[in-house]
Amino acid sequence: MKQNQKKKVLVVEDEQPLQSALFEVLHSDNIQVIQAFNGEEGLEKAKKEHPDLILLDIIMPKLGGVKMLQELRKDAWGKNAQVIILTNLNVKEKVVEAAQENVYDFFIKSDWDIEEIGEKVKDKLFS
Amino acid sequence: MIKNEIKILIVDDNKESNYLLEVMLKQKGYIVDTAFNGLEALKKIKKDSVDIIISDILMPVMDGFELCRKCKDDEKIKNIPFIFYTAEYITRADEKFAMSLGAEKFIKKPIKPNDFLRIIEEVVQDYQGGKIKISEKKPEEKEFIQKHKEKLAQKLEEKITIAEKINKALKESEEKYRNLVERARDGIIIIRKGLIVYTNPFLLEKFGYKTDEVYGKLFALFVSKSERKKLEGYYKKRMTGQDAPSIYETKLLTKDGTEVEVECNVGLITFQDEKSDLIIIRDLTERKKTEAKIKEYVKEVVRERDKLNTIIHSIGDAVFVIDTEHRVLLLNRVASDISGYTISEAIGRKYEDIFKFVLEKNEKPNIYFVDKAINMGTIQKMANHTIIIAKDGTRTAIADSAAPLKDEKGKVVGCVVVFHDVTRERKIEQMKTEFVSVASHQLKTPLTGIKWFTELLLNGRAGKISEKQKDFLTQISLSNSRMIKLVGDLLDVSHIETGKKFEINKTESDINEIIDQAISDNQNLIKEKNIKIENKIKEAVRTKFVFDKEKIRQVFYNLISNACKYSKNDGIIEIGCGCEIEKGVFRAHCGCDFDSEKEIAFYVKDDGMGIPKKQQEKIFEKFFRADNAIIAQSDGTGLGLYIAKAIVVAHGGSMWFESKENRGTIFHFSLLK
Numbered sequence: 001m002k003q004n005q006k007k008k009v010l011v012v013e014d015e016q017p018l019q020s021a022l023f024e025v026l027h028s029d030n031i032q033v034i035q036a037f038n039g040e041e042g043l044e045k046a047k048k049e050h051p052d053l054i055l056l057d058i059i060m061p062k063l064g065g066v067k068m069l070q071e072l073r074k075d076a077w078g079k080n081a082q083v084i085i086l087t088n089l090n091v092k093e094k095v096v097e098a099a100q101e102n103v104y105d106f107f108i109k110s111d112w113d114i115e116e117i118g119e120k121v122k123d124k125l126f127s
Numbered sequence: 128m129i130k131n132e133i134k135i136l137i138v139d140d141n142k143e144s145n146y147l148l149e150v151m152l153k154q155k156g157y158i159v160d161t162a163f164n165g166l167e168a169l170k171k172i173k174k175d176s177v178d179i180i181i182s183d184i185l186m187p188v189m190d191g192f193e194l195c196r197k198c199k200d201d202e203k204i205k206n207i208p209f210i211f212y213t214a215e216y217i218t219r220a221d222e223k224f225a226m227s228l229g230a231e232k233f234i235k236k237p238i239k240p241n242d243f244l245r246i247i248e249e250v251v252q253d254y255q256g257g258k259i260k261i262s263e264k265k266p267e268e269k270e271f272i273q274k275h276k277e278k279l280a281q282k283l284e285e286k287i288t289i290a291e292k293i294n295k296a297l298k299e300s301e302e303k304y305r306n307l308v309e310r311a312r313d314g315i316i317i318i319r320k321g322l323i324v325y326t327n328p329f330l331l332e333k334f335g336y337k338t339d340e341v342y343g344k345l346f347a348l349f350v351s352k353s354e355r356k357k358l359e360g361y362y363k364k365r366m367t368g369q370d371a372p373s374i375y376e377t378k379l380l381t382k383d384g385t386e387v388e389v390e391c392n393v394g395l396i397t398f399q400d401e402k403s404d405l406i407i408i409r410d411l412t413e414r415k416k417t418e419a420k421i422k423e424y425v426k427e428v429v430r431e432r433d434k435l436n437t438i439i440h441s442i443g444d445a446v447f448v449i450d451t452e453h454r455v456l457l458l459n460r461v462a463s464d465i466s467g468y469t470i471s472e473a474i475g476r477k478y479e480d481i482f483k484f485v486l487e488k489n490e491k492p493n494i495y496f497v498d499k500a501i502n503m504g505t506i507q508k509m510a511n512h513t514i515i516i517a518k519d520g521t522r523t524a525i526a527d528s529a530a531p532l533k534d535e536k537g538k539v540v541g542c543v544v545v546f547h548d549v550t551r552e553r554k555i556e557q558m559k560t561e562f563v564s565v566a567s568h569q570l571k572t573p574l575t576g577i578k579w580f581t582e583l584l585l586n587g588r589a590g591k592i593s594e595k596q597k598d599f600l601t602q603i604s605l606s607n608s609r610m611i612k613l614v615g616d617l618l619d620v621s622h623i624e625t626g627k628k629f630e631i632n633k634t635e636s637d638i639n640e641i642i643d644q645a646i647s648d649n650q651n652l653i654k655e656k657n658i659k660i661e662n663k664i665k666e667a668v669r670t671k672f673v674f675d676k677e678k679i680r681q682v683f684y685n686l687i688s689n690a691c692k693y694s695k696n697d698g699i700i701e702i703g704c705g706c707e708i709e710k711g712v713f714r715a716h717c718g719c720d721f722d723s724e725k726e727i728a729f730y731v732k733d734d735g736m737g738i739p740k741k742q743q744e745k746i747f748e749k750f751f752r753a754d755n756a757i758i759a760q761s762d763g764t765g766l767g768l769y770i771a772k773a774i775v776v777a778h779g780g781s782m783w784f785e786s787k788e789n790r791g792t793i794f795h796f797s798l799l800k
Contacts, residue, residue, distance in 0.1 A: 015572055015576065017573075017576035017579075017580070018572070018575060018576055018579065021576065021579040021580060021583060024583055024588060025583075025588075059568060088567075088568050088571035088572055088575065089564075089568050109571070109572075109575045110571045110574060110575045110578060110611045110615075113578075113579075113582050114578075114579035114582050114583060115582065115586060
């Protein structure tokens with residue numbers, strides 16, 4: 001089914017402009033972008049929607065990225081969920097430790113062009 | 128028998144001896160008469176009746192021998208028993224001669240009183256019993272005179288010899304004492320009944336008098352008026368046998384009336400047969416001066432000590448002083464408070480027992496800086512991140528230094544250690560780091576927004592754009608990239624300075640891979656100036672090493688970026704490894720200690736503007752930019768080399784360079800193999 005083939009990407013990011021930019025490069029006929037503006041909302045939507053990939057910011061209100069990841073790994077579905085960390089905080093080790101081995105990649109946002117991120121996500125979803 | 132009927136005549140020129148015998152015999156009940164020479168005795172014998180004669184031999188006017196002969200020659204008195212009692216004529220020949228004159232007994236002095244009295248008793252009994260027989264045989268006159276003269280001459284000679292001996296001894300003794308007195312460096316004065324009868328030359332000279340100005344004068348006249356009463360009191364007490372000080376201080380007057388403080392030591396002596404005061408006088412002027420000086424000096428020392436104490440205790444920092452044996456000589460209250468030991472507990476003990484300086488990371492003792500200050504004689508800084516463990520185990524972060532203490536000859540005699548509690552600074556530092564970290568994140572977020580939307584525009588996501596629009600958007604993008612880089616550098620500096628979050632994660636990686644990345648990241652600059660990059664490492668035998676990929680990439684990026692910025696158009700940048708060519712020069716130049724056995728060196732060489740010589744020393748300081756660099760290129764924060772060096776040092780390597788203005792620069796750095 002066409003609907004079933006469409007991939008889901010959950011973007012957990014508190015910054016509206018960054019959400020918008022990511023939405024711009026990611027949403028397409030075969031990618032559905034789900035937006036969450038804090039960890040709490042992200043965790044809730046992840047458990048409900050079971051996205052194919054989660055793009056996760058670290059510093060966010062209510063629930064931070066590391067905490068959200070820890071909570072997610074406790075969930076039956078969540079413990080194998082695919083995650084790309086997208087942050088400006090250089091705390092790679094800390095995050096990898098919290099996420100165990102299932103973090104696909106770690107991007108420092110300001111180091112990357114938006115199109116490159118889009119490419120990486122598509123690679124992950126369709127390769 | 129009735130003793131008191133017996134009358135004994137004692138003949139002796141010595142009063143005491145005469146008296147002694149008189150008392151002794153009277154006690155026994157005899158009647159006693161005395162005479163002091165032979166002639167007097169003879170007159171008494173002839174005038175009154177006498178029962179027994181006891182006579183000395185050596186006497187003036189008429190001696191005992193003469194008396195005996197005269198008695199025995201006189202019919203009337205020849206039956207009176209005659210007893211010689213002598214201390215001088217004691218030889219057998221003397222006794223023989225005496226007995227030949229008709230004496231009854233010859234008693235030699237000394238003799239025990241009882242024995243003497245027993246002999247007298249025997250003679251009395253014989254006399255009363257008529258047993259005394261007078262020898263009729265008497266020496267001839269001529270013989271007597273000759274023998275008598277011989278005896279006298281012999282005795283006289285003996286007496287003279289003895290007298291001479293005594294005189295000589297006396298003379299020597301007197302001379303000895305005179306010398307002592309005359310040469311003494313103390314004043315000596317003899318006073319009899321208040322009058323001066325002798326002074327030694329030293330005293331006269333000292334006080335400026337001549338002999339006749341002093342002798343026979345009242346001693347009181349030479350004593351300061353204020354002191355006369357006191358001395359008079361002492362004198363009276365001494366004369367009446369009361370306790371009076373034999374040593375006292377007083378004031379005497381010199382001839383010109385000056386008062387001189389002296390110490391008198393008084394003793395009672397017999398001088399010219401009379402009791403006198405001998406006073407030894409010592410001038411106290413010098414001693415008083417010295418005492419006053421010492422007093423003043425002590426006062427000064429106390430004042431200085433108080434001043435120093437006040438200063439040391441007022442200092443907000445902890446201060447302590449040790450000697451070269453490391454014993455604590457001094458510490459202030461702050462030092463006492465931080466260490467937990469009281470000042471009295473700490474003084475005299477080894478400082479290592481009181482001030483336990485350890486390194487924060489492993490709590491190993493940190494005494495190196497104190498030892499170095501003492502051994503090198505120069506001020507030494509404490510290592511960073513030193514803590515002190517107090518008596519109760521409290522740990523306090525501290526900082527500061529040790530300075531050698533030198534004596535006037537420049538010899539190190541100890542060390543002053545100054546330190547202060549940096550707990551507050553550390554907290555502030557930590558807050559600063561956290562602030563910078565959060566701030567940089569917060570800055571990066573909007574910058575990322577700008578970056579991404581500029582890219583979206585440039586990529587035509589919002590529709591087709593004109594060439595001019597594209598140019599403007601590119602400028603926004605470049606400016607934004609610089610801003611992001613600057614924020615990143617600031618974050619790195621903050622991490623380097625606090626030592627936190629500046630971790631090296633080493634993995635084995637190919638050096639060429641990261642060099643390629645670094646070149647690619649600088650592509651804009653390289654293209655702009657048409658710079659040719661030659662990477663010699665491509666040909667190297669070994670290209671894989673263990674290092675932090677991300678950080679070493681940053682080092683190459685910063686060095687290549689600098690090389691590009693300060694190169695002319697069409698410049699050549701060479702990247703390579705090895706340090707053969709310039710090794711010696713570089714080592715001497717920057718004090719680096721490259722060890723080719725253990726380390727591998729890389730270099731980035733340009734043929735650009737170079738670094739002015741006078742500014743070369745400062746090149747690794749943060750925010751430093753050379754004058755010519757500022758003129759040539761406005762871009763740059765002065766953080767690139769600072770960060771690059773810190774990364775290399777954190778890898779255990781070092782970084783150094785050589786540069787000539789207008790000729791170019793080579794930056795080297797080493798990594799452990």
